[in-house]
Amino acid sequence: MVAYTAKRLIQSVFVMVAVAFLAFSLFAFVGDPVAQMTGVETSPEDRARLREELGLNDPVVVQFTRFTGDLLRGDFGYSFRTREPIGEMILSRLPATLELGTVALLISLVVGIPAGIYTALRPRGAISQSMLIGTLIGVSIPTFVIGILLIFLFGVKLGWLPTYGRGGTVEIGWWRSSLFTAQGWRSLILPAVTLGLFQLTLTMRLVRAQMMEVMRTDHIRFAIARGVPWRSIRYRHALSNTMIPVITIIGLQFGGVIAFSIVTESVFQWPGMGLLFLESIRFVDIPVMSVYLVVIAFFFVLINLAVDLLYVAIDPRLRVRESA
Amino acid sequence: MLSVEGLSVRFTDRFGAAMAVEDVSLSVERGEIHGLVGESGAGKSTIGAAIMGLLPAAGQVAAGRMTLGETDLRTLSPVAAHRLRGKRISMIFQDPQTSLNPLMTVEAQLIETILAHEEMTVEAARRRAIDLLEEIGIANAPARIRAYPHQFSGGMRQRVVIALALCSNPELIIADEPTTALDVAVQAQVLDLIRRLAKTRGVGFILITHDIGVIAQVSDRVTVLRDGRVMEQGPTPRVLGQPDHPYTKALMAAVPPLDRRLERFRLPRVPGEKMAQVEADKAREAEDWLMEETGSGPALDLSGITVRFRGERRGLFGPREDFTALDDVSLSVRAGTVMGLVGESGSGKSTLAKVIAALVQPAAGEMRLDGVALPPMRARRRADPSRRLVQMVFQDPYSSLNSRHRVLDVLSEPLWLYGLEPDAGRRDRLAHAMLALVGLPVAAADRYPHQFSGGQRQRIAVARALLSRPGLLLCDEPTSALDVSIQAQILNLLKDMQARFGLTTLFISHNLAVVRQMSDDIAVLKDGRLVETGRSEAFFAAPDATYSRDLLAQTPCTGQQF
Structure with a gap:
């Protein structure tokens, strides 16, 4: 168990180093930072001085080490566009994205898993069939169209929910949260549903396929043959075996939800990291882009690590090998 | 105890209906082992599934009576049928590797099954489970019961499966090829166990197998099946000693004999039947x-072949426990x-x-093919x-x-x-x-x-x-x-x-x-x-x-x- 965790941790470190190098190359090789920072009127001498001051004449290895060191110390540099420290910019945007992503994921799980189980246990029922068709339509429509449709229906026609922005936030330390007021939830619900809908259909179909396969296995047939109550067969024996592969996908999905909330955030003008990233692209704000890359990769790695450890907790075949 | 009369099972698919089992009658008494033997496609497993009420969706009982004691198995509601499963009839499957839930301890699976059928405390159920494992031949049962299925070897796992089938004290157990996935030594032990349980507990067994040797070893009565029909039925010594039906004779003759060498393997064909000819x-x-x-x-010469598989480390810096799969094996094939x-x-x-x-990749050893060195895995080029x-x-x-x-x-x-x-x-x-x-x-x-x-x-x-x-x-x-x-x-x-x-x-x-x-x-x-x-x-x-x-x-x- 300790060895397993250590191994996963070391792997994660390698992934982060690789991502940091990518981010660094974006920063160092895509365009000339000095040209970005200065105007036409800057003299060649000033440019050379700036270049020397910023350490751009050092060997690549030295520059990369310095870059990684800064990242580790939490010094993410300054934005070209706003001249603010990037660390603070990201930190102020992070809660919005994390809350949006988590709520979207919860919606997809709370609806997707029971729906998957239901459609697996009654594969030929009318309700199952209509759910499957419905989700197929859900998958086929792009996220931004769904967002616009929802805005049109609930925001414009019915006027129940706000259509953009993030209202009713409460500050807990640096964390600005919208989870503690009704107003906050009202503005969160549309973007979260939009973001979670695609994941929901995926989760449902995955749970359904996996569960149907598990219900055909020998150990389920044996449990039926020895008269174990149906409730236990379905929700204890079959569901736990179903969840092993599903957890991997859900973990990857969560990473994806956070990384690709860009579209949803821009449709709803949600002040999260996705929106920040879009603004940075528009202004070729390379330092922000490269830090965004590192932060997102960090979340991916963290989630994967959690999934791997969760695996061990669920599957005794991984946990107790040493005593076998 | 169990009586099946004139059972027919029909399978329907989009090409039409086919009879998988036709007019099969058999009976099992308390403590009796009834063997069902036949080649694949003979309908052996279908009979077992029909008795359990677990036929696949495409199959249905077309005719016949099935009674267990006073209970008519055909007229049971789905709920009553499920209550009967485990309580009065249980089943053992072929492959012990796959017939246990890998995520639950043996203890949890046993206790759950006992409590599904009897009103008792968890503690009493645990005691019965431990007693049962001991009876079935698992050493150190109070500790081993907490293990997961993958921590048992194949033979031990099949014993756990038998314990699970037995823990609710059923009257009848249907064993579907219980030893096919096991090797000879373990097979002999498991068959002994089945015979002992039939004798001491008075459980009736239906033993489904394609191996007539298994039938000869343990069963009291035997039914020989082919294409869903009964060919011959009777006490095992009579049927195997003086077989009446030509198919029984052919099936017995087809088992490769251990005591002499034949030129060719025999096919279980009744005289006069046609065989596919090689063109x-x-x-x-x-x-x-x-x-x-x-x-x-x-000619192949092997000398001193040794293979070690890397084991798991004990702890972070503990030594590896390597497993020696082959130890200094030298062999010549002429x-x-x-x-x-x-x-x-x-x-x-x-x-x-x-x-x-x-x-x-062997850890040591040499291989020669007609005297020419045969490189081991890593040294053997693609070409x-x-x-x-x-x-x-x-x-x-x-x-x-x-x-x-x-x-x-x-x-x-x-x-x-x-x-x-x-x-x-x-x-x-x-x-x-x-x-x-x-x-x-x-x-x-x-x-x-x-x-x-x-x-x-x-x-x-x-x-x-x-x-x-x-x-x-x-x-x-x-x-x-x-x-x-x-x-x-x-x-x-x-x-x-x-x-x-x-x-x-x-x-x-x-x-x-x-x-x-x-x-x-x-x-x-x-x-x-x-x-x-x-x-x-x-x-x-x-x-x-x-x-x-x-x-x-x-x-x-x-x-x-x-």
């Missing part, structure tokens, strides 16, 4: 092509002969074949001539063929891969001819592997191996997944091919009777060490090592005791 003229081209390479296969390699599961038989085929010369036929015909390739592609691959035939047209003709040679219709070339039965797929696997014009054929349990008649066909085919083309063959099996029929020499492996090696006939007449004698004694054989 000799179509097969001619493949035969001539194989004959072009004159002389017999190479040119053009068949060497039988026997031993229990886990003895390293398959590992040795994989070392020769360069699929496993090494031995890659073509050494071919393998695997145990599982379901996973050893690429399911996305047509049979024609599977068969012509070795021809271009090893540069044997530059001409594409000639390659196709050879592939077709080879199909005819192994007794399949030439039209089979355009189909995919999943469209064939297990036996037909194994023929395709043999054909593929032959098309690389091998010198040394490694057969790893080629028929242990197949029943008697298909086994006989495949082994006869291998025997023919070996005799005609002088292939040197390493034949791995845990079935000593089969090995006796196939091999010229024999080698016995136990726990990775070579126990005994020698000429096959001398070995079977008088084995040297005690272990070999045990192995011989455990092999079940047909009705000689009657």
